[in-house]
Structure formats: C-alpha cells, structure tokens
Amino acid sequence: MATLVLDASGPRASVACLRDGRCLADGAAGMRQRDREALLPLVLDVLARAEVALPTLHRVVVGDGPGAFTSLRIAAATAKGLVHGTGIALAVVPSLVLLAASATDAGDRRLAVSDALRGERFVQPVALGPAGWAPLTDVTIVPSAAVPDWAARWQATVVGPAEAPATEPAAAALLRVDPAVVRPVSLADWEPRYGRLAEAQVKWEAAAGHPLPASVGTLHVGTTAP
Numbered sequence: 603m604a605t606l607v608l609d610a611s612g613p614r615a616s617v618a619c620l621r622d623g624r625c626l627a628d629g630a631a632g633m634r635q636r637d638r639e640a641l642l643p644l645v646l647d648v649l650a651r652a653e654v655a656l657p658t659l660h661r662v663v664v665g666d667g668p669g670a671f672t673s674l675r676i677a678a679a680t681a682k683g684l685v686h687g688t689g690i691a692l693a694v695v696p697s698l699v700l701l702a703a704s705a706t707d708a709g710d711r712r713l714a715v716s717d718a719l720r721g722e723r724f725v726q727p728v729a730l731g732p733a734g735w736a737p738l739t740d741v742t743i744v745p746s747a748a749v750p751d752w753a754a755r756w757q758a759t760v761v762g763p764a765e766a767p768a769t770e771p772a773a774a775a776l777l778r779v780d781p782a783v784v785r786p787v788s789l790a791d792w793e794p795r796y797g798r799l800a801e802a803q804v805k806w807e808a809a810a811g812h813p814l815p816a817s818v819g820t821l822h823v824g825t826t827a828p
Contacts, residue, residue: 603660604652606684607773608645610677611669611697612716612763615641618773619652625774626652633673641680659690663784665697665771668724668741668797669716678794685789693786695779696737696795702728703735703775705761713753715762718743724797725749727756734780741797 604621610633618628627648631640649656664681667674685692698714705712710730718724723746727738744752753760761769776784 604654604658605661605663605776606645606649606654606659607663607695607776608641608677608681609665609695609697609700609771609773610641610673611665611667611701612673612770613670614770615644615673615677616771616773617641617644617648618776619648619654620774620777621652621654623777625777626654628772628774630770630772633670633676639676641676645680645684656684657688657690659684659688661691661693663693663695663776665700665773666694666787666792667697667795668718669697671796674794674796678792682789691786692789692792693784694792695776695784696726696741697771698724698726698741699728699735699737699779699783700771700773700775701769702726702761703778704772705759705769708759708761708769711756711758713749713756713758713760715749715760715765717764718797721746723749723762725752727752727758729758731780733782734778736780736783741795743797 604619606619608617614630615633616630619626629644629648631644662681662685664677702712702714712728714726714728716724722743724741725744726741728735729738763770
C-alpha cells in the first residue's frame with residue numbers, strides 16, 4: 603500500500619507518494635504564495651500522477667519540524683484533514699532527519715541545519731546506519747557562528763538550505779530514513795515541534811509586556827556549547 607509524505611518545514615513544501623520502496627511521484631512548491639494555497643493542490647497533483655486514490659493510502663507521514671511556524675501549521679492541518687474520517691494512519695518524521703537524508707555526496711555523518719531566526723540555527727547531527735538515516739541527538743538551537751564547532755564535534759558535513767549546495771527536505775528521502783525514526787501519532791493530540799514561538803507572538807508579548815500561555819508543540823531544546 604502507498605504512503606503519502608509531506609514536509610513544509612522550510613520555504614518550500616515537498617510531497618511524495620511512495621510504494622514498495624520506490625517513489626511513484628513527487629513535487630515541490632513555494633509556501634510563501636500570497637495569492638493561493640500551495641500545499642493541498644500539490645498533494646492532489648502528486649496523488650494524481652502516482653495514480654493513487656486518497657482512500658487507498660496506508661498512511662500519511664508529515665515532517666514535524668522544527669521549522670517555519672506558519673508552514674508547519676499548514677502542513678499539520680493538511681495532513682490531519684487528509685486522514686480525518688478515512689481511517690488512514692498518521693505518522694511523523696523529524697524534518698531535520700529528512701533534510702539530512704535528502705543531501706547527496708555529503709558523507710555518512712551530517713549536521714542538518716535550518717534557520718531558527720534571530721541569528722540562530724536549529725541543528726541536529728544525523729548518521730547513516732544499517733537501516734537508514736537516524737538522529738544522534740535531539741534538536742538544539744545554537745548561534746549561527748557556532749555551527750562549524752558543532753560540525754567538528756560530530757565530524758559531520760553541514761547540510762541545509764543556506765549551505766552550498768543548498769539542501770531542503772525532500773519527501774521522497776523518507777525511503778532513506780530509518781523506519782524506527784518514523785513514529786505514529788494521534789490525530790487528536792499531535793502538534794508539530796515548532797522549535798520556537800511565532801514571530802507575531804514574540805512581537806505581541808514584547809508590546810504587551812507579558813507572555814501568552816505556552817504554545818503546544820514548542821521544542822524545549824538545549825542551547826549548550828558543543
């Protein structure tokens with residue numbers, strides 16, 4: 603049975619339909635489009651090209667962050683909408699692990715890096731094992747200048763959208779991720795791991811002089827030196 607994979611942790615969404623260890627169809631689209639919603643049309647296009655009907659899917663796997671707040675919310679809502687009332691299973695994969703698995707010619711140890719805003723980066727060391735790519739530690743937020751030190755500590759090649767060559771999470775790379783990293787989640791309870799508060803909330807709290815209640819899905823990650 604087929605699996606639909608979608609990730610929107612960065613500026614571009616990636617969608618793939620997989621079956622029996624191969625990619626039937628995939629595609630990508632920019633998430634920051636003011637005049638139209640991009641993710642759901644991309645999902646429908648990929649399913650059509652794969653010739654897979656939504657009710658026949660075995661599961662939907664969505665990248666659960668960290669990453670761009672609004673894009674993660676859209677991806678989560680899309681995934682939940684697809685599985686609601688259909689009986690399709692919902693599962694998640696760490697977006698930085700998917701990013702690491704998407705890189706080419708970068709060795710078997712990679713430091714997956716994405717923008718955390720405010721001069722900081724989300725980092726996660728990921729290694730290739732017998733069953734595929736898997737994280738060595740959880741996600742950490744570090745100053746941008748500290749990324750080379752983290753890469754040296756883990757003897758890893760830095761990969762990410764801002765690196766050369768640029769790498770973004772590709773949904774089809776789930777084929778190279780250790781299956782143990784993909785975990786089933788509850789439709790009712792799961793929220794993405796946003797990594798940090800939305801910029802709009804940060805500005806509101808600064809203006810109001812007090813915080814809003816803790817956001818569901820916010821990562822509590824380390825900021826220690828490597």
